[in-house]
Amino acid sequence: DQQVKQNSPSLSVQEGRISILNCDYTNSMFDYFLWYKKYPAEGPTFLISISSIKDKNEDGRFTVFLNKSAKHLSLHIVPSQPGDSAVYFCAASVDNFNKFYFGSGTKLNVKP
């Protein structure tokens, strides 16, 4: 039962342009969402998160948008850089719950 879905396995973007990575979820109880970046043979690194009481959170080039009614969140990277090329995972959790549900990941390729 995939409660968090990333329907695009890959995305290719030109350097300097915007990268938009999407994530959908089915469980309306989720109230905290996270994005991770992962390079091959390394553990995922935390990028940015958002609580369900907000609809936007920004950190430098990274912005996460949350649309609770659509059960959809997205990560925007502006401007995209070649070093952003990695697999991006979104994850969701319920407050005070012990489990994090991950999407299957989107592989981003930023072309110089």
Add this chain to the structure above:
Amino acid sequence: SQTIHQWPATLVQPVGSPLSLECTVEGTSNPNLYWYRQAAGRGLQLLFYSVGIGQISSEVPQNLSASRPQDRQFILSSKKLLLSDSSFYLCAWSKNNEQFFGPGTRLTVL
């Protein structure tokens, strides 16, 4: 600051051999601890999580087991490895709704 250690970084084991992967966390107390697996080209599959010493929840039935002998130590084990156990294994800890991952162990079963 908190750090998480995993070892070994890579491991090649024959089919039928035992397995022991270790994970330790520093700089925090009573964290939730997790073992995930990522097969090639796949997402993160939660294997086990623990909310305290000796408390283990299993997510996927398989020939793996986990133990938490100390507050900040989490061990992934198997008595007999299968070829299908070849994967990238990740340990993670969480507190206050955020989760942080270790560097991972690449396990190859031959």
